[in-house]
Amino acid sequence: MNIHELAVTESILKVVLKHAEASNAQKVVSIDLKVGEMRDFVEExxxxxxxxxxxxxxxxxxxxxxxxxxxxxxxxxxxENFNADVKEKEIYCPCCESKQVELVSGTEFFIESIGVI
Ligand SMILES: [Zn+2]
Structure with a gap:
């Protein structure tokens, strides 16, 4: 069992339970997560x-x-905004070939919505 993965899941559960309590939910049926592809994340x-x-x-x-x-x-x-494969050694702009690039998305990890009944 991986401690980090367990901790991440635990923090999500905490938020979900808090939300369920605040909305007097009988049951939580679904949790929608948004996860950036930079995250080493396995759904299973x-x-x-x-x-x-x-x-x-x-x-x-x-x-x-x-x-x-x-x-x-x-x-x-x-x-220029562009998608990139982070496994590439060097990331440069497809437009002007500059290496002065900044990461704008891909590291996200948050709960988008929680389905309750
Ligand atoms: Zn450029």
Whole structure:
């Protein structure tokens, strides 16, 4: 069992339970997560850890849906926005070939919505 992954899942469960309590929910049925592609993230373990941690809570058996957010950069020279594969050694602007680029998305990790009944 990976401590980091467990901790991440635990923090999500905390938010979900707080939300369920605040809205007097009987049950949490779904959790929509947005995850940047820079994140080393595997959907399967998230559901697995969640099932494990949520036993006996209102969030038991809820389904986790993950939407990936692509990795995007912006060029500091010409302001071009572009997608990039972070496995590439060097990332440069496809427009002007500058290496002065800035990461603008891809590291996100947040709960977009929580479905309750
Ligand atoms: Zn450029």
């Amino acid at each position: 373990w998230m559901q697995w850890y969640f099932d494990y941690l949520s036993k006996g809570t209102v969030a038991e058996e809820s389904k986790i849906n993950v939407t990936k957010i692509p990795v995007k950069f912006q060029c500091k020279e010409c302001a």
